[in-house]
Amino acid sequence: MPANTSMGTCDLCGTTGRKAEMARHVVACAAERDAGAPTEPLLHVRIEAAGAPEYWLHVEARAGATLQQLDALLRAEWLECCGHLSSFRVGRREVSKRTSLLGLAPAKTFDYDYDFGSTTALRGKFIALRDGTPIRPAVRVLARNAPLPWRCAECEAAAVVLCPNCVDVEPSLFCSKHASGHPCNADEIWMPVVNSPRMGVCGYVGPTKRSRSRRADVAGPFAVPEADRA
Numbered sequence: 634m635p636a637n638t639s640m641g642t643c644d645l646c647g648t649t650g651r652k653a654e655m656a657r658h659v660v661a662c663a664a665e666r667d668a669g670a671p672t673e674p675l676l677h678v679r680i681e682a683a684g685a686p687e688y689w690l691h692v693e694a695r696a697g698a699t700l701q702q703l704d705a706l707l708r709a710e711w712l713e714c715c716g717h718l719s720s721f722r723v724g725r726r727e728v729s730k731r732t733s734l735l736g737l738a739p740a741k742t743f744d745y746d747y748d749f750g751s752t753t754a755l756r757g758k759f760i761a762l763r764d765g766t767p768i769r770p771a772v773r774v775l776a777r778n779a780p781l782p783w784r785c786a787e788c789e790a791a792a793v794v795l796c797p798n799c800v801d802v803e804p805s806l807f808c809s810k811h812a813s814g815h816p817c818n819a820d821e822i823w824m825p826v827v828n829s830p831r832m833g834v835c836g837y838v839g840p841t842k843r844s845r846s847r848r849a850d851v852a853g854p855f856a857v858p859e860a861d862r863a
Contacts, residue, residue, distance in 0.1 A: 639687065640779040649779065652689065659691050659775040660761065667766040675768065676734050677761040677775070680707065682830035683744070683754035691760075691775040696735040698771040704730060706772045707745065707755065711829045714837040717748035734772075738762070753831045780828040787811040794823040795833045805833070 639652040645662045660677065674696040682688035690710065694703065700721050708719070721728045721737075722744045728737060737743060738759045745755040783792040786804030788811060796817050799805040807815060812823065824833055831837040 641689065641776050642779055643776045644774050645776075652778070655776045656691065656760065659693075660763070663693060663775060664763065664765060669766065671767070672764040673767050674735065675763055675765045676738060676759060677763070678703075678734070679758045679760055680745075681756050681758075683756050685830050687778060687781060688828075688830040689778045691777070692772060693768060693775050694734045694772040695768060696733065696762075698734050699730060700728060700732050700734065700737065701730040702770075702772045703734065704745075706770075706774070707747070709841045710774060710777075711755075711840075712747045712753055712831050712837070713841045714831070714835045715748075717750070717835075719745065719747045721745050747831070748835065751834050753834060755830070778828070783826050785811055792826050795826055797822060797824055797833055800833050 640649060641652055641655045642649050643655065643658055643662055645659070645666060648658060648662070650658055656679065663675075676694045676696060676698075678692045678694065680690040680692060688711075692703070692706065704719055704721075712719075721730065721732075723737070723740045723742075728743065741759055743757045745757060747753045747755070783806050784790070785792045785808040786806055788808060790808035790810070792806035793809055794807055794812050796805040796807070796815060798817050798820070799815075806826065812818060825838055826832065827837070827839045829837065829839070
């Protein structure tokens, strides 16, 4: 794991800042973009990867938004690979996805699991409730962590691919140059380095809105970003 720089970017305005700063920034930034009356309650929720808090999202949701809608956002942004099952929990109690976020807010925190085989576990915390202009979609990302500075196992260049065969037993991250010399290269199993706690797990290759193009990118021996080809 690279050193945690705790930096992130606001999805609304593009401002970058440290994790704690972004928590404050998005509150003001979202309010500045309100269109005025009518208003309704909006929930501010922080999502982190369990055991890896360097992966985080700040999310805003309409009070009537359901856990099913939050589940859809988490899948699209961080998780979806093969249509696995998922669940929300408060303590040991599973919570129905028909539950509204406002209805869950008194619990203050919750847990979420995607894929009950190779599980990616997340934790949510309710940060604040404000009155604002109704948003569409009903759940949106306000800010997210900056991509982590993963480095090649053979040099200091930025890693662009991960070998899923080796991820648990030996160095598995490589730049395009050193990926070609890795023993598993002939198997064409490379997975891209992505900004997600599910990187390298199952068939995950990136956000679903770009998954079709990303899958095409990794069909060959390894993915090579344009900047890394020089």
